[in-house]
Amino acid sequence: MEVCTLIPGQKFEPTVLALGNFDGIHLGHQELLKDGLEKARSLKTLFSVLLFDPHPLKVLHPDRKLELITGKDEKIMLFEKFGVDKVFLLPFSLEFAETTPQEFVENILLKIGVVHVTVGFNYSFGCHGKGKPGDLEKFGEAYNFGVSVVQAQMLDDRVISSTEIRRALLNGDIDLAKSMMGRAPTIIGTVVHGDGRGRDIGFPTANIETHEDLLIPKNGVYAVTAEIDGRIYGGMMNIGIVPTFKTGQEKIIEIHFFDFHGDLYRKDLFIDIQARLRAEKKFSGVREITEQLGKDMEAAKQKLQKQNFTKFME
Numbered sequence: 540m541e542v543c544t545l546i547p548g549q550k551f552e553p554t555v556l557a558l559g560n561f562d563g564i565h566l567g568h569q570e571l572l573k574d575g576l577e578k579a580r581s582l583k584t585l586f587s588v589l590l591f592d593p594h595p596l597k598v599l600h601p602d603r604k605l606e607l608i609t610g611k612d613e614k615i616m617l618f619e620k621f622g623v624d625k626v627f628l629l630p631f632s633l634e635f636a637e638t639t640p641q642e643f644v645e646n647i648l649l650k651i652g653v654v655h656v657t658v659g660f661n662y663s664f665g666c667h668g669k670g671k672p673g674d675l676e677k678f679g680e681a682y683n684f685g686v687s688v689v690q691a692q693m694l695d696d697r698v699i700s701s702t703e704i705r706r707a708l709l710n711g712d713i714d715l716a717k718s719m720m721g722r723a724p725t726i727i728g729t730v731v732h733g734d735g736r737g738r739d740i741g742f743p744t745a746n747i748e749t750h751e752d753l754l755i756p757k758n759g760v761y762a763v764t765a766e767i768d769g770r771i772y773g774g775m776m777n778i779g780i781v782p783t784f785k786t787g788q789e790k791i792i793e794i795h796f797f798d799f800h801g802d803l804y805r806k807d808l809f810i811d812i813q814a815r816l817r818a819e820k821k822f823s824g825v826r827e828i829t830e831q832l833g834k835d836m837e838a839a840k841q842k843l844q845k846q847n848f849t850k851f852m853e
């Protein structure tokens with residue numbers, strides 16, 4: 540798969556293009572990607588995705604916290620998994636935000652060489668989101684490219700959306716997030732130094748520093764899995780302020796991996812959140828928390844076993 544920044548004036552091979560923001564790459568997005576891939580296979584063209592970079596909200600509301608479910612790098616990785624041949628990164632600026640729907644079609648889509656465009660039912664494009672899927676269909680007729688509009692994917696009676704997933708993660712509802720995403724929600728970050736207390740209490744933890752734009756699920760303890768040096772490990776993660784030992788409000792993410800003995804500092808980890816175990820609590824001291832961590836380990840292993848992760852634990 541190729542990732543390229545879109546520069547005006549470039550010429551490209553004919554392609555089917557999926558459009559959207561794809562935060563969470565949930566079951567709705569996956570349906571859209573399937574549709575695009577099928578079209579590309581039948582039309583014998585490339586299958587591409589267009590992403591704005593940086594995220595439009597970061598440019599339009601620089602003061603707001605973004606809270607993305609999926610960062611750019613993870614999106615690109617998942618696109619590859621879903622059969623995308625090429626990702627176009629389109630530099631987004633305040634000036635670009637003024638592009639009208641017609642200009643977007645003429646200056647971007649036609650320049651890219653689209654033969655077919657796949658969008659979701661609630662897609663909007665051009666300045667202030669004025670262009671709707673119906674407009675895109677009219678442009679398609681005028682400029683001779685196909686358009687498919689993928690209908691809303693539902694979970695029970697609710698439309699699956701990035702907003703619903705964000706809400707589920709902030710509520711610590713991992714099961715609901717999983718059902719809407721069709722896979723485990725993730726935390727991605729780099730292992731940094733903590734206070735060095737974990738090792739002393741018999742549960743060394745990898746402290747994770749995430750990208751500031753990523754959403755962090757509700758404080759609490761979770762069963763997780765992660766790939767380290769080509770092997771999948773089970774583990775237990777705490778997200779919170781560690782009230783037993785600290786007085787500040789700084790949010791800390793730390794994981795104890797089962798059956799892992801080694802150095803994780805500076806490693807980039809992709810952590811799959813498999814289940815929520817409990818809320819974070821203030822304990823009376825080292826003895827009480829160590830006892831609880833032993834119970835958490837049992838609970839995490841049980842959850843992972845139920846979800847068929849047994850083979851990753853000794």
Ligand SMILES: Cc1cc2nc3c(=O)[nH]c(=O)nc-3n(C[C@H](O)[C@H](O)[C@H](O)COP(=O)(O)O)c2cc1C
Nearest residue numbers: 733734735736737775776777781782783795819820
């Ligand atoms: C699975 C797990 C659950 C935890 N639960 C709590 C908790 O409920 N309350 C708390 O104060 N600290 C909790 N912690 C944090 C531990 O106190 C922490 O691992 C220890 O202070 C080590 O910190 P360090 O990595 O900075 O050395 C938890 C840690 C893990 C790995």
Ligand SMILES: Nc1ncnc2c1ncn2[C@@H]1O[C@H](COP(=O)(O)OP(=O)(O)O)[C@@H](O)[C@H]1O
Nearest residue numbers: 733734735737738743744745796799802803804
């Ligand atoms: N089973 C394990 N799970 C997580 N980290 C581990 C494990 N075994 C060793 N480590 C290493 O030990 C470090 C954590 O030890 P700890 O005493 O908690 O220190 P710190 O507070 O600096 O994170 C991790 O960053 C990692 O490199």
